[in-house]
Amino acid sequence: MTPDQFNVRYEQLRRQVDRYLTTVIDAGSSGSLDDACRYVLTGGGKRLRAILVLLSCEAAGGRRARALPAAAAVEIMHNFTLVHDDIMDHARTRRGRATVHIRWDLNTALLAGDTLLAIAYAQILRTPTDDLCRILHLFTQGVIGVCEGQALDLEFERRNDITVKDYFTMVEQKTGILISVASELGARIGKGTPRDIRQLRTFGHHLGRAFQMQDDLLDVIGDERQFGKTIGGDILEGKRTYLLLTARERARGSDRVLLDTVIKRKSHPPARKETPSQRRELVSTVRQVYDNLGVIDRTRAEVVANTQRARRALRDLRPGIARDMLGWLADRLAHRIS
């Protein structure tokens, strides 16, 4: 297939997931909780995790339709974490719209998140499978992992001594686990062989790592209009990214001092109000330091290496469109600009 054809197919899958998601909240029901849940689930997004479930099911030899409830479940669960994360991060917007706690209030956002998690379970229970217990276990490990990852992330925000190794421990839980759970779920629902399942889990593991590092990279090199976030936002926030932590391990002298002040912005945001030009200057200086220390090239190389590892894990799966699409998807995520 050509890249264009892959794109068309991805869009078809995305729309299939979107359509399914509109059905999971009773159409007749109203009340602020249902409204908020519906708002979250119709907010768009790449639907990456759901599509991974679908494609992994197909790549393992199963019919894609069997995996649709689980695909929706993973996507709903991901959205549950976003709603609660947005509360914790005091985020005001998400995908260009007001976050739930801003559009409604904290209580509604808290409860909508809780309800979304329960709805995710209600969906995964619809999976036609004789392996329900294993599938639910896997899904539950995903939920627990994501919560633990977020807790680590919050703990790391208060500490100024986080290493690159800590970073990997944290993102493996917070972002990676759900991507590898998505692939493994699809493989299991598709009744893949133990080897298929292992390989798709490995695929998801490396993909998740590449995905998170690319995300960190985009904050520094991305296009503001496409990415939908403020460029340099991670720097201004003092967020512990792969770039910041790697740079800090490499830097000496004044560079090191600068990066230490960036790290401290998380626990001690600048007291005086900074002007937009001061903020732009800080971002630009830090980017320069990253560049000088080779951190941008290193991150890009890591993204490429992890993407290759992910692709290699696909090699022994049965040939077919689903396998090809997973490979294309890995490349696309590594080269995405938003």
Added chain:
Amino acid sequence: MTPDQFNVRYEQLRRQVDRYLTTVIDAGSSGSLDDACRYVLTGGGKRLRAILVLLSCEAAGGRRARALPAAAAVEIMHNFTLVHDDIMDHARTRRGRATVHIRWDLNTALLAGDTLLAIAYAQILRTPTDDLCRILHLFTQGVIGVCEGQALDLEFERRNDITVKDYFTMVEQKTGILISVASELGARIGKGTPRDIRQLRTFGHHLGRAFQMQDDLLDVIGDERQFGKTIGGDILEGKRTYLLLTARERARGSDRVLLDTVIKRKSHPPARKETPSQRRELVSTVRQVYDNLGVIDRTRAEVVANTQRARRALRDLRPGIARDMLGWLADRLAHRIS
């Protein structure tokens, strides 16, 4: 069995649940999230919902041990709702200890609640049963119901036109559903007949109603030291209880005006700081109005009637200690003073 023997047996079951709950969080794991979850699960409490699962399983003819993971799951799920409810209610203490968001912070409480829900699922998945899908469905309906009930409760706080009928709709979800889910879960795990299952669900339904009304009543007539809450707290908060709403439907003239001001305290707490003696006087006046309007007697009668309905639902179950204990438990809840 004598009441004393029932009490001893109840305590045995409670300790069995408590012991089990200490095992659900890895002993080796630390970090604020694990600490907070452990703190919540070792906070004591009646363990009513867990014990209902155990006794219902036995009353349906099953071995109690089979129901232990599900009993723990229901209790953990109940505690998840308490942690998040305490955030929403700005509660500072629970069972005589600081709430999680006070002892740690909002983020930890939010995540600990999320994690507890996932742990609850992990536990219920350990149930030895060939009916796992049905059991998980039931449990999930419970989670969704409790969230919807809490959302209704919050919505009602902003409205001053809530009726007794609205009240029942809300408490049926917020409190009732989990109690009837607990009984039904036990019945299903115990492989009861469809009739056993129906009867135990009915038992739980009436018991839940009696339980909530008794809870409302205790705020007005309870003993402060035993109940562990400030007596009249519901009145001072303008909480929509069965007593307040019934009294408001019956009151005329100055009584009605008084009760309207109580209702409005929820959305518009008194601006000036009240003195303790002013607060005591308000509580005492409102209690007097309740009494004059026959609302206290009416509530007590409703508790008794619902308890009798619950007991009647047990009639056709196989005779035995479990059935007798469920009946004793219903009576005990109706006459509890804390």
